[in-house]
Amino acid sequence: MLKGKTALVTGSTSGIGLGIAKALAAQGANIVLNGFGDVQGPTAEVAALGVQVAYHGADMSKPAEIEAMMQFAAERFGRVDILVNNAGIQHVARIENFPVERWDAIIAINLSSAFHATRLALPAMKAANWGRIINVASVHGLVASAEKSAYVTAKHGVVGLTKVTALENATTGVTCNAICPGWVLTPLVQKQVDAKAAALGLSDAEASSLLLGEKEPSQQFTTPEELGALAVFFCSAAGNNVRGVAWNMDGGWTAQ
Numbered sequence: 001m002l003k004g005k006t007a008l009v010t011g012s013t014s015g016i017g018l019g020i021a022k023a024l025a026a027q028g029a030n031i032v033l034n035g036f037g038d039v040q041g042p043t044a045e046v047a048a049l050g051v052q053v054a055y056h057g058a059d060m061s062k063p064a065e066i067e068a069m070m071q072f073a074a075e076r077f078g079r080v081d082i083l084v085n086n087a088g089i090q091h092v093a094r095i096e097n098f099p100v101e102r103w104d105a106i107i108a109i110n111l112s113s114a115f116h117a118t119r120l121a122l123p124a125m126k127a128a129n130w131g132r133i134i135n136v137a138s139v140h141g142l143v144a145s146a147e148k149s150a151y152v153t154a155k156h157g158v159v160g161l162t163k164v165t166a167l168e169n170a171t172t173g174v175t176c177n178a179i180c181p182g183w184v185l186t187p188l189v190q191k192q193v194d195a196k197a198a199a200l201g202l203s204d205a206e207a208s209s210l211l212l213g214e215k216e217p218s219q220q221f222t223t224p225e226e227l228g229a230l231a232v233f234f235c236s237a238a239g240n241n242v243r244g245v246a247w248n249m250d251g252g253w254t255a256q
């Protein structure tokens, strides 16, 4: 379905981004990976799906590096047809104790990076009259939790940016939508499970179950594969007129 298209997925060396990159690759899209840590493993996993894979290590908190990455992708593949703004980090603390440096980093990586990548991707998408921008927000783009001020602020901002991007391009073939996952068991969430286990003297399974029990009625983690399938839907012809939605996949979290 996506043969001949190029997808750039930020923060795709791990977790949800890697899951979405693999789902798009399985549909034939060439992939530009981005993120920190092990690059060889994710590159091999995506290449095994029979598509071309490139990697750019831009730090998504730095606009100049985002610009270099977008240029690299255009030079390597001609243009970016599908942009998945996924890179993100978390920090948990009450507002009065929230480190200012963590606030700035979360706003830069989780919110401003999506603005920069979007503004740089749009001209080529509009010229081709086809494009898909998928912003990985969160249930925290729709509702709040205590001790996550920067994250909730950034994710609400991402949902707002999604709507504006969709509206500004509503008469073109470029769509923009957000995905709002509940708990997904990735390294980002494992850190929160570990913190709970340490604080309360619980096993990993007990801490996971407590985490889910607090918020997610299904008592199940959403998987990167399920989120990848939603991204594929947004890229399909059936998604042509799906514009500006914030689609939660959250086990009932926000239905409460």
Ligand code: NAD
Residues within 6 Å of the ligand: 010, 011, 012, 013, 014, 015, 016, 017, 034, 035, 036, 037, 058, 059, 060, 061, 086, 087, 088, 089, 109, 110, 136, 137, 138, 139, 180, 181, 182, 183, 184, 185, 186, 187, 188, 189
């Ligand atoms: P993860 O920690 O597994 O992956 C994060 C990715 O972002 C990694 O590839 C990492 O290298 C990359 N990254 C971090 N800082 C970066 C930077 N400065 N520049 C470039 N890349 C950077 O986390 P995840 O759970 O897969 O999270 C992915 C996205 O999904 C995030 O935006 C997160 O907020 C969102 N999300 C996660 C959950 C969850 O439960 N895990 C729920 C809702 C939303």
